Amino acid sequence: MAEPQLHxxxxxxxxxxxxxxxxxxxxxxxxxRAQLTMLGREHAGRIVRGYAHLSRESRYMRFMSLRDELxxxxxxxxxxxxxxxxxxxxxxxxxxxxxxxxxxxRFVQLADRPDTVEAAVTVVDAFQRIGLGGLLIQRLFDxxxxxxxxxxxAEILSDxxxxxxLLAKIGRPIxxxxxxxxxxxxIRLQ
Ligand SMILES: CC(C)(COP(=O)(O)OP(=O)(O)OC[C@H]1O[C@@H](n2cnc3c(N)ncnc32)[C@H](O)[C@@H]1OP(=O)(O)O)[C@@H](O)C(=O)NCCC(=O)NCCS
Numbered sequence: 001m002a003e004p005q006l007h008x009x010x011x012x013x014x015x016x017x018x019x020x021x022x023x024x025x026x027x028x029x030x031x032x033r034a035q036l037t038m039l040g041r042e043h044a045g046r047i048v049r050g051y052a053h054l055s056r057e058s059r060y061m062r063f064m065s066l067r068d069e070l071x072x073x074x075x076x077x078x079x080x081x082x083x084x085x086x087x088x089x090x091x092x093x094x095x096x097x098x099x100x101x102x103x104x105x106r107f108v109q110l111a112d113r114p115d116t117v118e119a120a121v122t123v124v125d126a127f128q129r130i131g132l133g134g135l136l137i138q139r140l141f142d143x144x145x146x147x148x149x150x151x152x153x154a155e156i157l158s159d160x161x162x163x164x165x166l167l168a169k170i171g172r173p174i175x176x177x178x179x180x181x182x183x184x185x186x187i188r189l190q
Pocket of ligand 1: 057058059061062119120121122123124127128129130131132133134135154155156160161162163165166167169
């Protein structure tokens, strides 16, 4: 399948909203504020710190494994972003003088469907249920549309009530295909 022409058209229009300097402060339920920024190779430490604060259940729901630490290859992949085919947004919450890693939203272009990105959102347990996951997925929609992608998909464990509940509330056409323990969600972007 050919690369969608739209990507080139969009990229010719830099600067765009979700460029390398993207920075946004969002307000969460309960009054906390999170800073959203792009994540890249230099942010391996942020990814490791965030992972360390995920519960076992959240790790399993996101990575479908229960490792105590990310492997080297996983960390390389998670930080190997180019802002177009692989984009990651990190959310940090300032508490006192310290910045706490609160969540990551990312998408990766599918090799066999170049008009589609596969997305995943992770929110550290201490910051769940205050709207951050919903905000991250909305920003991923906007960034994917900005790059000309047509569809977004997500592979979700079928018993992941939180992610399925989040997607049920996004207000976009969504198709769920359940195949045993995994459900694939397909969301039209354009
Ligand atoms: C799924 C996840 C990203 C949701 O993040 P979040 O910041 O807690 O989500 P939000 O606060 O934006 O919640 C939005 C809606 O999702 C639904 N939801 C979120 N958590 C839920 C839960 N535990 N049970 C049921 N519904 C839930 C609710 O409808 C919620 O709206 P409400 O709080 O007004 O009722 C988070 O639970 C998480 O990181 N889980 C572990 C990793 C994971 O499963 N990632 C998905 C891999 S594809």
